[in-house]
Amino acid sequence: xxxxRVVITGIGAISPFGNGVEALxxxxxxxxxxxxxxxxIWKESITDILCEVGxxxxxxxxxxxxxxxxxxxxxxxxxxxxxSAEEAVQMAGLSLEHFSSGDYGVAFASTTGSSKSLYEFMxxxxxxxxxxxxxxxxxxxxxxxxxxxxxxxxxxxxxxxxSPNSACxxxxxxxxxxxxxxxxxxxxxxxxxxxEELHVTTTGTFDLLQAASCHYNDQPDKTPKPFDKDRDGxxxxxxxxxxxxESEDSAKQRGAKILGEIIGFNTFSSGxxxxxxxxxxxxxxxxxxxLETGIALGDIDYINAHGTGTIQGDSEESLALxxxxxxxxxxxYVSSLKGHLGHTLGxxxxxxxxxxxxxxxxxxxxxxxxxxNPDPNCGNxxxxxxxxxxxxxxxxxxxxxxxxxxxxxxxxxxxxxx
Amino acid sequence: MEINExxxxxxxVFVDEFEIEENLITKESLIFEELGLDxxxxxxxIVALEKAFNFKIDRANDGPVxxxxxxxxxxxxxxxSKQS
Numbered sequence: 001x002x003x004x005r006v007v008i009t010g011i012g013a014i015s016p017f018g019n020g021v022e023a024l025x026x027x028x029x030x031x032x033x034x035x036x037x038x039x040x041i042w043k044e045s046i047t048d049i050l051c052e053v054g055x056x057x058x059x060x061x062x063x064x065x066x067x068x069x070x071x072x073x074x075x076x077x078x079x080x081x082x083x084s085a086e087e088a089v090q091m092a093g094l095s096l097e098h099f100s101s102g103d104y105g106v107a108f109a110s111t112t113g114s115s116k117s118l119y120e121f122m123x124x125x126x127x128x129x130x131x132x133x134x135x136x137x138x139x140x141x142x143x144x145x146x147x148x149x150x151x152x153x154x155x156x157x158x159x160x161x162x163s164p165n166s167a168c169x170x171x172x173x174x175x176x177x178x179x180x181x182x183x184x185x186x187x188x189x190x191x192x193x194x195x196e197e198l199h200v201t202t203t204g205t206f207d208l209l210q211a212a213s214c215h216y217n218d219q220p221d222k223t224p225k226p227f228d229k230d231r232d233g234x235x236x237x238x239x240x241x242x243x244x245x246e247s248e249d250s251a252k253q254r255g256a257k258i259l260g261e262i263i264g265f266n267t268f269s270s271g272x273x274x275x276x277x278x279x280x281x282x283x284x285x286x287x288x289x290x291l292e293t294g295i296a297l298g299d300i301d302y303i304n305a306h307g308t309g310t311i312q313g314d315s316e317e318s319l320a321l322x323x324x325x326x327x328x329x330x331x332x333y334v335s336s337l338k339g340h341l342g343h344t345l346g347x348x349x350x351x352x353x354x355x356x357x358x359x360x361x362x363x364x365x366x367x368x369x370x371x372x373n374p375d376p377n378c379g380n381x382x383x384x385x386x387x388x389x390x391x392x393x394x395x396x397x398x399x400x401x402x403x404x405x406x407x408x409x410x411x412x413x414x415x416x417x418x
Numbered sequence: 419m420e421i422n423e424x425x426x427x428x429x430x431v432f433v434d435e436f437e438i439e440e441n442l443i444t445k446e447s448l449i450f451e452e453l454g455l456d457x458x459x460x461x462x463x464i465v466a467l468e469k470a471f472n473f474k475i476d477r478a479n480d481g482p483v484x485x486x487x488x489x490x491x492x493x494x495x496x497x498x499s500k501q502s
Contacts, residue, residue: 068437069456132474136461 006182006263007414009189009256010092010244012084016237016341020087023360024351028366031387033221034323035235035342042200045245051212053220054198055237057340070154075114075141080194080240080347085151088242093256098158103188103250104158107178107240108195109170110346115199117141126376147240159187160287163348165254168306169267170194170199171241172349172399172407176265178196178245179409193350195240202345203236203348209275211310212236223369224309224343226336227318227378234308237342241350260357261414262386263394265292277313277400282320286396289408297330301392302365304356305337306400308343315378317398322379332396337386339369350400353411356395360413363391419501424494425454426497427470447490460484466492474499 013020016034017027039052063071063079074082085108093111098104112118121138140146144302145163152161160181165171178190182266197204213233216223225231240247251258266289270281289303290297303321307314318334325332337352344351367384374383397409419427432438438453438464449455453465464475466475475484487493 068461069454072458072462132468132477133465135465136458 001185004183004185005261005360006245007178007248007251008259008357009246009251009263010090010094011259011357012056012086012087012089012091012242013079013239013351014084015239015344015351016057017057019061019083021354024355026303028337028355029358029362031340031366031369033340033369034237035220035223037217037220038168039415040219042203043248045200046204049200049204049207049296050214051203051207051233052217052236053213053223053235054203055344056198060180061092065141066154070150072137073140073153074150075146076116076197077110077114077195078141078146080145080197080238081108081110081147081232081242082151082154084240084242085155085191088244089155092244093254093381094189094244098189099155099157099159102158104157104189105181105190106148106149106152106161106382107174107181107190109145109163109174110195111146111165111202111203113142113144113146114169114197115201116197119201127375139343143391151191163182165212166405167401167403168345168348169401169407170342170345172345172397172409173267173405175243175245175262175350175353175409176267176407177393179262179265182245182247190248192241192245193240193242193361194346196238196344196346198238202352206234208238213309222370224338225367226307226309226338227314227383228303228371229373229375231309231311231375233316234338235342237345239341239342239344239351241347241354243350243353258414260360261412262279262409263412264289264295264410265408267405267407270406271392273404275402277404278315278408279319279323283323284316285406286320286324289410293410295394295410297325297328300332300396301390301394303332303334303396303398304352305326305334306398307368308338314399315375317400318379318381320379321381323345325378326381331382333365333384333388334381334385335366335368335387337366339371349397349407349409353397353409355372356411358398360392360395363389365390365392420451421498424488424497428493430468431463431470443490443498445491447451447492448488449493450488467480467497470482471497471500
């Protein structure tokens, strides 16, 4: 069987910086923060919540442009997913005929279905003890694969539709599974990525687990602080990132513009603890993807870290990177985009990979916002604290999740097919 | 409530809930064939009628009647029967 090269032909994003990839790039490359204080609203629902900050989308989504018979089945998370998917499809120049051919599919996920819809659904159900006021679309808004299913319905997709809901690793797994489906010739192309909607219950969960930032409520743009000695937890956010992956052959046949190439994917489990990621697991996962792809340590120019701003997670990730790279004399640049975007959970790997593509295009690496003093308990790695004029050819993207689910993607620039 | 008042309220349900242009809705309109509702919409129609007319639809007893509704006129008749 001929293995296919897997290239990127379209990207779409909706983020705390607004609708579209250009709004995302503008926010990140001008070093802005999407984090705001939402305490007044959140305390109406959870009176004792300590974290008051979130990275929220505040623009009007103009969701009525999605036809009603599709929109009725969409909660916020699916609306975000569909808007980003539409942008990516348009950029790739794909038509509805491609999606109805059976050759193109969807791999898209989120941490959960729409939290707002679930909150309303269960609230009404528990209060009334009756089905009478439940609308038909409510379950479709809440189900775990709502984002993937709604994209598929909106675009009349007849190929495979998969939804690897794995919390913060959802988008990385979606992109990875789409990559594998194309690489092995099962599909010509896939819309892949992840979405997340911000809801008080999501931040409340991180708050409960003492993983949410709560000391910068009055200075929301100063948190999260990945790898910094003064970090105090992550900041939940929302958004959606969509990427069109295609076989190189199909993309070339269509005359599509190729933006980059995925050359490796590894997903692996810690298999021992629900919320703790360990250095040794990460080292093993990184070494495996390098072995599988034949990529040498010195080939990786930049690592886009998971780096959420939690005490333990940042420490374990950076120590693993030190052990794999720096201890052997290699010094790839490392930064996390969580300081700009917050932690957009199920959307994070997709949004961040899209920014990585722009770093390749611009020849400019983005630093970790809010990183001033690297924590001595973190690894001794090449932290980026300022923008750096470097054109990376090969980028490693980390994405780790509750449940011990970890994923790594390798992104390579694509210039004249080399 | 007079028949015409019921019609106006039903019309408002179709405009607000199903985003159908008001001038397309007549008493004779067929809700599936002409106004484009589907099986999922018929569930939402019940919820919307309950809210608009402030009555409860008994799913066990009213189900057979509801399932026979085909037109705006059928809805008006049903709402009128619930009132009486």
